[in-house]
Amino acid sequence: MAEYLFKIFRYDPDKDEGTKGRVQEYKVDVQEGWTLLDVLVHIKWFMDGTLTFRRACSHGICGSCGVTINGKNGLACETQIKDLGTQVITVEPLRGFRVIKDLVVDMEPFYDKLYAVKPYLIAYTPPPTDGERFQSPEDRRLLDGKYECLLCGCCTSSCPTYWADKDFLGPCALLKAAKFSLDSRDEGWAERVNAIDDKHGIWRCHTIFNCVEACPKELNPTRAIVELRRMTLKGRL
């Protein structure tokens, strides 16, 4: 057990409207094995019920609790306090998104980017009526590193290009586009390329690699964007 100081961003839409929000400090005795989400829940249940954040699964699979921790994006539920290496810990909402309340941000613009890339398998050849379509293990392996995405927003929120250009599709949506474009079963490239071959699409990425660093699942959206560029150029030839 050790005492840590948490500096947490607060914004109450009823009281703080028109301001940039404030920072509130909480001293918490952190138990062995506690994650940041454990701390946030502890504060909410036993110290200050007004502290507001999103959370669900609590073990890094639902993607609800993306926040900025000591300046770096991550999921609160799988961030071990002792691994942060500091006694003073700052917690802020994901940047690049409008704050609704405290650590809760408006993710709608982020989801809109996903909808724009046609985030679903497009197949015109009818599948067999009494069985699965076949896919070789090698073809299936191309989806590894892409299908695991949680849509937590940590990548897009960390992207300086997205901060500057809110129409940029962003790493998450483009990773999603790559997932389908690289699926041997997908026949939707001609449709999907229209959405991504755009100045706010694949060409806007400056390969800064913040998204790679931010992804809690260690996925690589930058590489996916490069693959999409290659496919797009190949299609133009």
Added chain:
Amino acid sequence: MSEKFGDYRGSFKCVESVPPEEAKELHEPVGVDLHNVHRHDAVIVGAGLAGEYAALELKKAGHDVAVLTKIFPTRSHSTAAQGGIAAALANLEEDHIEWHFFDTVKGSDFLADQDAAELMVREAITVVYEYEHMGVPFSRTPDGKIMQRYFGGHVKDFGRGPKVLRACMAADRTGHALLHCLWENCVKLGVRFYPEFFVLDIITEGDRCLGLVAWDLINGGVHVFHAKAVLFASGGYARLFNISTNSRSNTADGLAIMMDNGFPIEDLEFVQFHPTGIAGKGFLITEGARGEGGYLINDKGERFMTRYAPSKMELAPRDIVSRAEWQEIMEGRGIGGQEYLYIDLRHLGAEKIKERLPQIRELSMKFAGVDPIEAPIPIQPTAHYSMGGIPTDINCRVLADGKSKWLQGMWAAGECACVSVHGANRLGTNSLLDASVHGRRAGKDMAAYLEVVECWEPLPVDCAKRAIEEVEWVLNADGDERPGDIRETMQVNMYRKCGVFRNEQELTEMYDIIKDLQRRYRNIRIDDKGTRFNLDLEETIELRHLLQTAEVIVAGALNRTESRGAHWRTDYPKRDDENWLKHTLAWRTEEGVRFDYKPVVITRFQPEERKY
């Protein structure tokens, strides 16, 4: 058994029907802004596999469907399922629907309704192929088919043979792959979602459901959803326990709302404890880890399952493995005498672990500080799944009396429902299957119903009253008790006193604790008095839902004086078919819990002794 979906023609008429164009003016619920009254053909609560599958079926049939979820759809707890979805595809070796049927019934300790179980295993094949066609990134066999793995309780030849490869898998992220795929297809078809809407009540008149009332979490405000057809796919309640695999959002909302409205709940005493939750936390280590060959070992390094299930060992069903673990712990063979054991994967080798159990490796590194390639993972039984729920028929229609009378206009599917396909104990990989098959069935049946029913029934003007009163009461609650204290007391005690092993004394103590917590709940205060994104408000109402549900679980566990499946009474350690081969129906009233029973549907397999 009916494979058909509702031939509803001529079966009933709308009473006092109002043409849709005139109807709006007639239905102005008191206390609700008219902009907050929504009308859809069908309204679904919950966006897990059951809710989204139903939404797709309704949308494909051309109906206007809305899905309410208190979180964003892809955060639903189906995403946390890991190991697989069962279907006798026989992609790698011989398998048959009938074997899957038998295993499900035997796994249920013969409490499953066999007509429903048979239907589920038959439709399993269709559902898995549909998933593949929709785009699920299943793992593949060398010849390109859907990969399947071993799971507990799934065996060959009507229980007589060895284990069988039946669990269709996407590595160890199967739930995530299925849920995201369904959501993607909902996006494709333009299903209307209301994310971050928290359901507070259903609207009924007589034995008919007319819609529901919900709270808009982001903006605040009570909304009324007026619908011809309502589906609850609202999930389970295992957050009642402090050691749990479940999401913080699994808080029994659907069950409690049904109880509030005087409807019964079925078989709630059957709570599944998963044998391998990360020690002290409860997070899931998939049964697939044992399916791939993982061992369970105690402090002496013994594979203790030899004592409890010498034939199937670690792949015995979950109730049996969880009891074996707890027995080892009670007899002092937990690791270092503590309340945990080990699952050892080291002999599988790094390659297999990385290829087939990548998420397990990640979870144990992040939450147990252990790389399973190098060291065993500390585990303990963890609250996981509700076998019981809202009683429905095989077309997922909610039964107002729990037995035969339909609550017209209402369906339930997934973990919140009890068809019953799982009886007293669910087999691993049958939950994704149940949610998918019954979500699909509910959607098809609702679509058939909507073909016939053209009108919305007028809403009672006071339909939102109870919900508004509850929200106002919570927002103004200014007593002395913190909801957090009440919740923690409930969770810690439920795991101790209403867990893997139960007895009359501890259950009676637990019942008194719950009654005391319910009294304390009336004297709570909450800090957040605002209306916008008030998580304090939501969690406090969820706590009421949990306390009510806990009361029925404990009362049911006290009432059932036998041991069957996941419900094990040390003071009644035998299954008692003479008196208890029947489903419990429980009504929660202010005076306590009232019980009734209904027979188990037995079509093919007579109850026999259950050994593995």
